[in-house]
Every structure is written in C-alpha cells, then in structure tokens.
Amino acid sequence: MRFIADRMLGKLCTWLRILGYDTVYAADLGVKVEDEDRVILSFAAQESRILLTRDRDMIRAASRRGIRCVFVHSEEVMEQLKELIRYEPGINLEPVPCRCSECNGELRKVEKGEEAVLQAKSYVPMAKIGKCDFWLCKTCGRVYWEGSHWRNMRLQLQRLTKSCS
Numbered sequence: 001m002r003f004i005a006d007r008m009l010g011k012l013c014t015w016l017r018i019l020g021y022d023t024v025y026a027a028d029l030g031v032k033v034e035d036e037d038r039v040i041l042s043f044a045a046q047e048s049r050i051l052l053t054r055d056r057d058m059i060r061a062a063s064r065r066g067i068r069c070v071f072v073h074s075e076e077v078m079e080q081l082k083e084l085i086r087y088e089p090g091i092n093l094e095p096v097p098c099r100c101s102e103c104n105g106e107l108r109k110v111e112k113g114e115e116a117v118l119q120a121k122s123y124v125p126m127a128k129i130g131k132c133d134f135w136l137c138k139t140c141g142r143v144y145w146e147g148s149h150w151r152n153m154r155l156q157l158q159r160l161t162k163s164c165s
C-alpha cells in the first residue's frame with residue numbers, strides 16, 4: 001500500500017511514514033501550485049498510489065481516472081488516521097523504522113563501526129551511541145533512534161486502536 005497526500009495533509013503524511021508506508025507529500029513534488037493537481041493525479045495513477053485529499057474536486061477527478069482515493073474530513077491527525085482505518089482496516093498501527101518521516105527516503109540500520117556517522121550529527125545524543133539501534137535515511141541522511149517520541153507515538157496509536165474497536 002502506497003500513498004500520495006495533498007498539501008493539507010502534511011501531518012498525516014509524517015505519521016504514515018512512521019508506520020512504514022511509502023507516502024509522497026504533494027508539497028515535496030517541487031512543481032508549480034497550478035500544475036500540482038494534475039501532477040498528483042498522474043503520479044497516483046502511474047505508481048498505483050492511494051490518493052489522500054481534503055479536496056472534493058480531486059476526489060471526483062481521481063474517481064474518473066480509476067485512482068483509489070480517500071476523502072479526509074477531519075483536520076486532526078488522529079481522526080484522519082481513524083478515517084483511513086475505516087477505509088483500510090488492515091492498516092499497520094505500529095511504528096516501523098523503514099521510511100524517513102522527513103523525506104520518505106528508505107532507512108537502513110547503522111552498523112557497528114559507523115559511529116562516526118552518528119557523532120557527526122549534533123542532534124544525536126552521544127550517551128545513546130552503542131546502547132540502542134540507529135537508522136539512517138539513505139536519501140537525506142537524517143538519523144533516527146527509538147527515543148521517547150516513539151514511546152509517545154505508540155501510546156497515541158494504542159489509544160487510537162482502542163477507540164476503533
């Protein structure tokens with residue numbers, strides 16, 4: 001399952017990447033705003049991505065072209081995820097370190113002997129190096145590790161799962 005999300009859904013995009021889903025954000029396409037809708041639609045069609053949008057005209061245009069799409073009603077990201085679960089009940093709700101939440105690039109595990117890569121990033125806590133797993137984005141070089149933000153995310157996702165059942 002892969003997605004493409006419109007400009008209104010930046011946060012949802014981040015969450016889907018954290019859940020391991022390949023999700024393209026419209027604002028990252030680097031096209032002129034007037035061309036954006038057209039590019040989003042052809043991208044979704046070419047790569048069989050599910051279009052996530054808050055724009056009814058886009059839903060109509062996507063449906064005409066046979067593109068799978070979800071109209072997102074809510075403005076709040078947890079509610080948006082709930083809407084997605086209603087559309088696709090099999091969606092994964094556990095954080096998976098395989099997509100960069102910033103750029104959608106693939107992550108790879110930082111191996112032993114690569115500590116210099118971690119030390120070069122000012123935001124990586126030195127005390128953690130050697131004590132937990134780290135991942136590196138193959139595209140933008142951002143480093144990730146299982147910190148407190150992941151625990152918070154898990155809690156939010158558990159709450160979400162409960163409220164859906």
Ligand SMILES: [Zn+2]
Nearest residue numbers: 100103137140
């Ligand atoms: Zn990245």
